[in-house]
Amino acid sequence: MSRPQKGVKPMAWQKLLAHVPNAAYFESLKNPASINHLGYFRFCTPLSSMKANLTQTWLSEVLPAIQNCERGSVSQELTRLRAEWTRDVGLTEAFWQELQVKEVEQRENIIDQEQTLNLKENATAQLGAVYEYYTGKARDKFAPPLEKDSERHSHPSITTGQPADVKRDDHDRPDDISQDSECDAQDSNIERSPSTKKRKSSTQFTDDRRKSLQRRYSSLGEKWTLKSGTVVEDILYEAGKQMKDFHPIHSFMLDLSDEITQGLFSKEDWIEICSNLPDVPPYPKEASDYMDRFECVETLKDLQDLLEIRPRHLESQLIHELYLYESDDPSPFNVAGEITGHDSSARRNNDRESTCGNERKRMGVRADLVWRTVTLPETDWAIAEAAKVWSPQDNKYISESKFKLPRQLHDVLVGRTMEVGGANELRDVLVSGLIIGGPCIQRVGVCWGAAGDNVTRLIKLEPTRLDAKIRHLSTSLLAIHELLCFRTSTIQLISQYELAAKRHADQKKQDRGRSLTSALLGPRVLTRASQKSKGIKEPS
DSSP: OOOOOTTOOOOOTTGGGTTSTTTHHHHTOSSGGGOOHHHHHHHTOOOGGGHHHHHHHIIIIIHHHHHTOSSHHHHTTHHHHHHHHHHTHHHHHHHHHHHHHHHHHHHHHHHHHHHHHHHHHHHHHHHHHHHHHHHHHHHHHHSOHHHHHHHHHHOGGGOOOOOTTSOOOGGGSOHHHHHHHHHHHHHTTSOOOGGGSOOOOTTBOOHHHHHHHHHHHHTOOSOOBOTTSOBHHHHHHHHHHHOSBOOGGGGTEEETTOHHHHTTSOHHHHHHHTSSOOOOOOOOHHHHHHHHHGGGOOSHHHHHHHHSSOOSSHHHHHHHHHTTSOTTSSOSOOOOOOEEOHHHHHHHTTTOOOOGGGOOOOOOOEESEEEEOSSSSOOEEEEEEEESSOOTTSHHHHHIIIIIHHHHHHHHHHHHHHHHTSGGGGTTOOEEEEEEETTEEEEEEEEEOSSSSSOEEEEEOOOEEOOOOGGGHHHHHHHHHHHHHHHHHHHHHHHHHHHHHHHHHHHHHHHHHHHHHHHHHHHHHHHHHHHHHHTOOOOO
């Protein structure tokens, strides 16, 4: 590296990066230590659809430019930036999700403004029609006969085709004008019915929900205390009270991909929260070997030859069926319809004790797909939500991935845990769910925290796509891998539940035996104790 000549001022480090896209970002910084990939993204003011392009720019242009920079203070930041990129995956994903939510809100605001404008235009047109009608009627009544006849035929809004000497009454008015005018006249005297009042948003954290949160917090079991002394439940409760919209933390659920939740804890606490997650068991070797065969596929003929023979192994048959779907189908997943979750229904009716007041049983949340045992009692194990197309910017995806599906999985985990005696019995398992949109799937899971009986953790994996194109076969392999992991994790949940249920039943049986023995031997023990207190010797 050549040294600058004496008397020549060295070039600012920002100028050395002037060839990088959006180089103005570096000019806004005082020193290279302030460079950060999230700051760079925010400076570019991107749309959510630009995620892939900006990520590619950062990795293939910005980081190489920093690495090759002649200024040592700039190039030495490369190690830090690479470490932050790997470490802050959750923060990066939260940035793009927050951007998607803002874009959805902006689009909704635009739609609301357009609807309001249309309503105003329609109301103005209706008022103008009513005005023209009554103006013409008044003109007919008070104008001279000749003027009345001429004006009637010249005014388009009151032309009737009737003789001039026929008197018009209110029944001759067009139906839409008479109904609108009568409704307008009655609006000021009739109170709006409850069904027409503006409903509160389903995501609004109302006062009733706030009281419910307080009741649940006061009845919590053993809490989760971190190494630093932080009590997780206390942090979530205090933050939840301040929120205006519903959030997973109101269910004492930690969304590990949520930036708001992460911001409630220190860096060390968050690392501890994200540790000790349940492992997904590997799927059978036969299925893995069968998937490896598809890595050699290069043409449609190769794929057809491979699919001619149907495998015998169950997981391999699943892979075989997924590769058979046609490219013109919108989705390889066939979801018949919605079904009510048992655990969601049980939670909603937990406080229902009688039929007084004709109060009906509340229906649980409906899911598009439920993994449920058919033997009695019916038990839910996994949940899936589906849409016709994959659109992370739509309200449906945001609602189902952030609220609906996680809460259903939470209900399943809590329900199975209560049946086996506590969270410690199912601490190492995952209740899995799927979000399906067209050919895309995203696996979601809920598990217990590392300690305590109240906090659950929500895990969201990256979306994958089952593509019907040979050139995209590698992405299809990832999607099939996620489906197999969904299957194996659910089978592990069922297996661990059955073992825990057996232990719980044996423990209850032992407790009942001890209680019965204590009840039978109790009076005799008391009698001996009373004899000793009175100095009476027991017979030999």
